[in-house]
Amino acid sequence: MPAPPERYRRFRDISVSERILNTVFLLTIGLGYLMALANMYYTHQGLDGKAGLSVEDIVISYHGGKDQTRLGTAINGIMKSNLKYVSDKDVILQWIQQGAEEPAYEEKIAPILNRDCIVCHTPTINPSLPDLTHYATVSEVAHAGGATIPTLVRVSHIHLFGIAFILFFIGKIFILCDINVHIKRVAVVIPFAAMLLDVLSWFITKEISSFAYVVIFSGALMGLSMGLQIFLSIYQMWFFSKNNRSDKD
Structure with a gap:
């Protein structure tokens, strides 16, 4: 007699305690990411002598300014x-x-x-x-010029190690969502790919100033994809499968 097909876990299979733990973790990470965006804004904004964050600020940060x-x-x-x-x-x-x-x-x-x-x-x-x-x-x-290569290496290795762990745990929770498996597989890869593109574009922008647009795009893509995973995970944990979920503690 053939073995029954393997049944994959979904949010409806986990206990209330685990849903609570997952939710507070995701909300804390989301809040932390918003603080990281605020930190990035105050770190880079105004480098062109004007209030607010602009593409020119990113260029000055990584490539350097012509006269400043x-x-x-x-x-x-x-x-x-x-x-x-x-x-x-x-x-x-x-x-x-x-x-x-x-x-x-x-x-x-x-x-x-x-x-x-x-x-x-x-x-x-x-x-x-x-x-x-x-x-x-x-x-x-x-002196004229943007961030140095040693500085970029130092910041990027911290960035890669730290963000990779965060994306892994968010992804581990997200794969419990009850959605199309192909969409899910692409969705868990996108923030990692965006993070790698973001870091790589720092080094390229050091030499080619127009790559500052790639820095902005890749950073936005990582944030949006991570935010979507957090939103869908919380929604499905508490609302989407509420009629079918377990009543375990």
Whole structure:
């Protein structure tokens, strides 16, 4: 006698406790992603000297500006209000214009940055922000050009490791949805593919500024696909299969 076909688990097969656990996890991840978007906005916006996030801000972040440095645009824009004394802006800009040399950095610039900036611009606190704790990394943003290759490697390996785990657990929950299996298989791959495209486009944008549009597209695709998985999972857990689900604790 042939063995009965294998029955795959769906949301209707899991207990109420497991649904609660899955839901609070997904909601927390969703909230965390919104905070990550806010962090990205405040990290990159205003680099072109204008309020708000634009494609030009992304270009400056990764490729660099033609006539400006990342530190100079930040001091003139979004970071200006963080300086304790207004006159410090002119001190930093003058240092940049004079070549951003190390002796003047140690004498004039380091005290300002240590007082007003490193509370956020420290790798252990926020690895996505430029490191302003010592001259070698400050020099990277004080000269023309975008993010350096070592910086991109450091940020991308953190990004890949962290986001991959999040997408895996979201996908593990999402595959319990009762939808077309082919759609499901494509849906779990899209956010991973978008994440890889996003990171790869950072390095390409470093050389080709027009790839900033790919950075924006891939980041949006990853967020939308992840958000759709979260929404469908919560919907099916509590509403779609409510007449057929188990009453287990």
